[in-house]
Amino acid sequence: MSATVATTCPYCGVGCGVLAQVAVDGAVSVQGDVAHGSNHGRLCVKGAALGETVDLQGRLLHPKLRAEDGSFRRASWDEALDRVADGFRRIVDQHGPDAVALYVSGQLLTEDYYVANKLAKGYLGTANIDTNSRLCMSSAVAGHKRAFGEDVVPGCYEDLDQAELIVLVGSNTAWCHPVLFQRMVRAQENGARLVVIDPRFTATCESADLHLPVKPGTDVWLFNGLLSFLFQHGVMDVGFVDTHTDGLNATLATAAAEAGDYATVARICGVQLSDLLAFYRLFARHERVVSLFSQGVNQSSSGTDKVNSIINCHLLTGRIGRPGMGPFSITGQPNAMGGREVGGLANMLAAHMELHDPVHRDIVQSFWSSPHMAAQPGLKAVALFDAVLEGRVKALWIMGTNPVVSLPDADRARRALNACELVVCTDVIEHTDTNRHAHVLLPALAWGEKDGTVTSSERRLSRQRPFLPVPGEARADWRIICDVAQRLGFAEGFGFQSPHEIFIEHARLTAFRNHPPGNGDLPASPRQLNLSGLTSLTRQAYDSMRPVQWPVREDGSGTARLFAGGQFAHPDGRARFVATSGRAPANATDREYPLVLNTGRVRDHWHTMTRTGKSPRLAGHTSEPYVDMHPHDALRSGVRAGELASVHSRWGSMVARVRHGGGVLAGTVFVPIHWNDQFASDARVGGLVNPVVDPVSGEPEFKHTPVRVEPFPVRWYGFAIGRQSLPTSALSYWTLIRGDRFLRYEIAHRERPGDCSAWARTWLGAHTSDADWLEHDDPSSGIYRAAWAVEGRMEACVFLSSRPDLPSRHWLARLFGQERLTESDRAGLLAGEPPGAGIDAGPVVCSCFGVGRNTIAEAISADDLDTPAQITAALRAGGNCGSCIPELRRLIAETRAAPTV
The missing domain is CATH 2.40.40.20 (Barwin-like endoglucanases)
Known part of the structure; x- marks a missing residue:
């Protein structure tokens, strides 16, 4: 085994620490880092399975250029980079800097993000750089800035341990942030209450003390009602409000006008009045309240108002900046916050400075000594792709994201790329929905190869460290950007030789002209984002840097909570109540779309x-x-x-x-x-x-x-499992699932084959006369099944039916791990069912340990298990990330209720 490398998970914004090792045979093993403050050694199933995702299958390993016929040819780095630089230079010279744009990603490391933003805003002179993080957390950013004066999450994960009441708004945390959710469950075990506000009854709701299934889009009414309730019942920190906030009267007037009658609020939100009042009373009675919100709040045409309606309730009660309380935005991507820190959004500058503020522009331009500072906010993600389609943006560089899938109205994004003069994609995967529209493909480093920093939802900076060799000709994103910048004539600003050098510049910018009030033309209130304690890190110290939460003091220590003294980032140091009015989503249902x-x-x-x-x-x-x-x-x-x-x-x-x-x-x-x-x-x-x-x-x-x-009418449903990929173009429906030593396809088609046997042999590739072929064909019932073995070993199988209730796939998948098919296996294939009891484990419930539904149900019945903890003790299921525990509870109830035979 190689030496253990401490790095950070590349999935959600929890920012879990990971310990990675590489075996002699190249296999990667991972485990949670017990020394990391974000997860203390715990990992969800996605993080635990990281070692299974680092192979080179499908990787983009060399630069490629698209030919006129649409095919891609391999190119040298010099040729590809020259193509990018020449294209950007020509378009800027002919049409101005706003005719080019960058669309980047929360998958980038902070150092990558920093140089991309520097190139766009400080050297090309355009603010047309936006990020896919716009799609998941920009409403939280806007809400924070309106309330606090800066994009700041006030609290930390430790607040979950100390909270008396945890309110989850628009977040299926049990599935999307399992490590944090298990922390909440432990808080419940210690007496905390959990309220979940979500239109769906999710896995998270199963653990809730109270679930409010609000009508989609009604969150502002709900929290305006809470604000009115708190004020009317005297649950207000008068000293805090008078000394540290502004705007309460207008905010209360708006809330009272539309949400002062709780029966009306309950009707608008679609919840029982008794449940609504129960929530309001819980919030009023508990001092230590943490309100966590995520995409269910942010991803809305009124998302910013939803965020501020939540924050308003914490400002009224002074529940912010102290242990166990505060509003908390849970970030979706691993470095969405790092991107925010360096100005990755089109309306921001680096170091949490504002693009519309001339003082801030001067600070950044002076620090960068940049020639062409953008003066106006750029195009945000949706508007950016509209501008591409309309021809106003003629060159687009996409880094580490797949907008043809992830953007709204994604077919419009596809048309935009088709119409664009120059599309450059930097990616780790060669074939994506977006990359097929590129003119230039540039291979980037992936997790395990990259070197830099990310920032979690609680402002914790962590290192991502490499432990795998660089594959092919892949390069770090920051290096690719610097290579292009130098070709554009900006060598003086992009001579970085390592991510360490970029990080130090980023840290210095956060501290540059960032001082307390009373310093002449300096900001009236210092920016909270300040990494002054990291500005002198040596390369060795950077390489060994431990996770730390910003602001980072001069002595290198971090800060767990902000605003403890009531000093906010607005010029006068006061937080702002923001009056929010409930409004229905912009596009309503109708008879055609009900x-x-x-x-x-x-x-x-x-x-x-x-x-x-x-x-x-x-x-x-x-x-x-x-x-x-x-x-x-x-x-x-x-x-x-x-x-x-x-x-x-x-x-x-x-x-x-x-x-x-x-x-x-x-x-x-x-x-x-x-x-x-x-x-x-x-x-x-x-x-x-x-x-x-x-x-x-x-x-x-x-x-x-x-x-x-x-x-969606089809004549037959089916599935196929094989060791090789199968052609899908002639099918009406298909889905690909990668298994262990096999690929599985769920399939359906509008027309049934005239000769199922001939069709199956051809489609599976078993058309030789000596193929070991098993089949059963029953035209009267519409059932057909066949299996193909090579030297006694399962090669492929296909099952078709006129109905969707096909045999279990799970016992069939097991056959691909055997060296030879037994006679009972062959009999089971012909019969369409497993040849014995206990063979079919059923659909996976616990992915961490690969425990199936049938296995769990049989254990519940046989051993009289009645709690998830007993299932864990017997089968390990539920014993790691805990995200399957709600499903275990359901299985217990269903198995208990099932009639005995």
Whole structure:
């Protein structure tokens, strides 16, 4: 084994510490870092499976240029970089700096983000640099700035341990941030109460003391009602409000006018009045309250107002800056906050300075000695791609993100790229929905190869360190940007030789002209983002840097909580109450589109699956795109669970499997965000999503798109499992799932093969006369199944039926791990069922330990298990990240209720 390397997980914003080792055979093992303050050794299943995602399959390893026929050819770095620099220079010379743009990612390290922002805003002279973090947390940024004067999360994870009441708003934390959620569960065990506010009944809600299933888009009414309730009942910190805030009277007047009557609030929000008042009383009675919010709040055309309506309640009660309390934005990406620190958003400058402020522009330009400082905010993500489509932006450099999948109205983004003169994509994966539209492909380093820093949701800087060799000709993002900058004539500003040098410059900028009041023309209030204690780090000290929360003092120590003294970042040092009015989402449902589409994540996948899609362990829990519907809506739409349906909006359509998960309100549907053209035939939910944005933050409305659902008629359903990839172009529907030593395809088609045997042999590649071929064909029932063995070893199988209720895939997948098929295996293949009891473990419930549903149910019955802890003791299931514990509870209830045979 190689030496253990301490690094940071590349998934969500929790920022968990990871210890990685590489074995002699190249296998990577990971475990949680017990010394890291974010996770204390715990990892969720995605983090635990990181070692399964670092292979080079599908990697972009060399620069490539697109030819006129659309194909890509390998190029040298010099040729590719010259193409980028020459293209940007020509377009800037002909059309001005705002004709070029960068679209970057929360997957970048802070050092990468820093040089990208410096190039765009300080040297090219355009603020047209935005990030996919715009899509997930920019409403939180805008809310923080309005309330506090700066984009600051006041608290830390330790506050969860000390809270008396935890309020989760718009966050399925049990699935999306499992390590944090287990911390909340432990707080509950110590007496804390948990309230979950979410239109869906999610896995998180199963642990809640109170769930408020609010109608989508009504959060402002809910929290304005809470503000009025607190004020009317005297739950107000008068000293704090008078000394440290402004704007209360106008905010209270607005709240009282529309949310002073609690019965009206309950009706608007669609919740029981008794539940609404129970929540209000819990908030009033408990001093130590942490309110955590995420995409369910941010991803809205009124997201910024939702954020401020939550913050208002904490300001009124003075519950901020002290242990166990405060508003807390949970970030979705590993370095969304690091990107915010260096100005990765189109309306910001580096070091939390404001682009519209001439003093701030002067500070940054003086520090950079830059020739062309952008003077106006740039185009935010959705508007940026509109400008590309309209021809106003003629060159676009995309780094580490997949906007053809992730943007709203994603087909419009696709058309924009097709119309763009120059599209450059820096990526680790060669074939993505976005990369196919590039003119230049530049290979970047991936997690395990990259070197730099990230910042978590609690302002904790951590190192990502390399432990794998650089593959092919891949380069660090910061180096690629510097190479282009130097070719553009900006060598003096981009002569960095290491990420350490970039980090030191970034840290120095946070401290530059950042002093307390009373210093002449300096800012009236110092910026909270200050890394002055890290400005003198040597290369060795940077390499060994331990996680630390900013602001970082001169002695190198961090700061867990901010605003403890009531000093905020507005010029007068006071926080601001922000009057917020509830307003319905911009696009309402109608007779043509009667349902509301909500989008989000599933438990074991991440973004567009370029990483998690490689892990067999992570594919087992949710393997197909789905549309979750209330049974009444499914009946009215003419669709049934297990069958395929098409989902339509004014902007696009997709196809997915119908599911009744029991968690959606009537009138709403839920679709996961992860699937794309690399993993499914037609499942990009971004193509449907409402492109309206919040007027303040520019964040899109991912949680409220009017849709209709219709049957997707097919003549047969099926699945195939094989060792090699299979052609899919002739199928009406397909989804790809990567397994251990096999690939699985869920398939369906509008026409049934005339000769199933001939079709199956050709499709699977088993058309030789001596193929070891097993098959069963029953035309009367519409059932066909076949298996192909090579030298007694399973090579592929296919099962077809006129109905979607096909045999279990899980016992069949097990056969691909055997050296030879037994006679009982062959009999089971022909019969379409496992040859004995206990062979089929069932769908995966616990991905951490690979424990299936059938195994758990059998243990519950056989051993009379009645708690998740007993299941963990017997089978290990639920004993790691805990994200499957809600499902274990359901299994206990279902198994207990099932009739005995």
